[in-house]
Amino acid sequence: GKSAQFPLHTWLPDAMEGPTPVSALIHAATMVAAGVYLVARLFPMFACSPQAMITVAIIGGFTAIFAATMGMVMNDIKRVLAYSTISQLGYMMLGLGVGGLAVGIFHLFNHAFFKALLFMGAGSVNHATGTFDIREMGGLRKAMPWTFATFLIASLSIAGIWPLSGFWSKEGILAHAWAHQPILFFLAMATVFLTAFYMFRVLFLTFGGGYRGGSSGAHPLRESPLVMILPMVLLAILSVVSGWLPISGFLGGESHGFFSALASPMALVSLLLAGLGILLAYAIYSKRWLSAESLRQTFAPLHTLFSRKYWLDELYERVFVMRILVDGLFAALHWFDDQVVDGAVNGVADGTVAAGRVIRRLQTGQLQAYGLAIFIGVLAIVACFLIFG
Structure with a gap:
């Protein structure tokens, strides 16, 4: 519940009502991280019970893909990021459940940077447009180049694109899952595709195309002030380099090489899935090769299921x-x-x-x-x- 794992996840999207910098702290490095940290601190106790470990892994793996499906259809940018947080916390729990204490905490460490950056980017575009609805945004890439660049870096990192930080920690989790729970490994791989898709859906709808918010007179489309941009630039740098800490020769790490990680078939498949997710989002929301409305009608039952959040709120x-x-x-x-x-x-x-x-x-x-x-x-x-x- 503390880290919003299924079925105790419903509170986290509702915690979006606060200011965006507060959301950045809560959903990146503080409150939601406490549950993962608690499991990590009690890892020796969990390790004494294989049943407890597999329970943590199953809940984490299911939560990861479960939250990702809802993130695909949300239109509030902060709500998309909230479900993204739930999904990434599921990754961390999966890593801990399959015995990857170090990789679970490593992903928590990296997640703090790129998720805080995503929330700060959401606050920046809200500052310019006066809305969090991505359907009323668009065309912000030229008006807000710094926000776009930093948001792009964070999106690539959370999608697990080499050589950004999210790639290294996510690959560690996938490797442990493949070694101990192959079924959960395939769930995690599917989540890689969904994560890349919904994050670049947000990116293309927010920064691509033309502005869809009506007249820009009420909200002039201009870049945020330096006091907002500077923290985002610093977080963008950390979103790139924080994953390099365990690399051999970098700060004395002995975990993996910078380029040798790409020789792993698992890493290549993961990158391929992430690339396909980005490509699908590009085809639908940037180039319009595929109609989003037609796809919504074709998969209407699934869209309704995801957008209604599996009716869990009504059930509760x-x-x-x-x-x-x-x-x-x-x-x-x-x-x-x-x-x-x-x-x-x-x-x-x-x-x-x-x-x-x-x-x-x-x-x-x-x-x-x-x-x-x-x-x-x-x-x-x-x-x-x-x-x-």
Whole structure:
């Protein structure tokens, strides 16, 4: 739940309401990373249980492709990045679940840079256009060259394109998955294709073509100020070089060579899938060789399933919120408040009224009755002394 893994992922896209720099921190390096970090810290304990390890791997692998399918159809740029975050966290969990402690944390490390950069880029285009809807953007490449260049670097990195940082950590996860869980390896490979597709769908719709937001008079299309561009440039540099840390000869790393990684068939297949995803996005959203609307109609059931987020929000609303919380817990609390709390308060009040009525009847104003009451009281006190010493 802390790292938004299925089925406890629904909160993360809704956390997009905050300012974009806050989203960059939350979804890149802080809150959502805590769950992955916790599993990594407890890795020796998980390693003692093969069942626990395979559970982590299955949840991570499924979450990766599950979130990627929803990211393909979202039109809010921050929501696309939110589902991208869920998918990348799934990659990290998959890496940890197949025994890749180092590669899981390495991907977490690299993800912090390119995902923060993507969110900062989203904030930059929002600053220029006044919207997060990619359908109302377009044509920003010339107006915002620095934002476009940095966003392109981050998109290439998250797609796993050599030699950017995402390539190195993602290949490590794929290698561990192939060695320990081949079925999950194929899920991860499919996610490579989907990731490249939805990220370049965003890139082409945002920066390519012509501006689709109507008149640009209300929001002049110009580059963001230096105070916004400089952090993006720094993050872009880190999105390139952070993956080089384990390379032999670079800071003393001994993991892999810079060019020898391309000799791996697995790396070549991964790059091919990423390239196909980019090419498909280019054909649909840049060159318009394929009609997005026709594809949407052809695959209408799938598009509806993905855009409605598998109806999980509605399921949780009806089952957990309405049935369990409203009809169950809240109804029980209402009964307790009505019967127990209010009953106790009303009981004290009714008892006080009843006692007052009894005392009022005793207040007759007759001296003989008062004397009799005093006499009975004295007898009771004397009897207590005699009985109890």
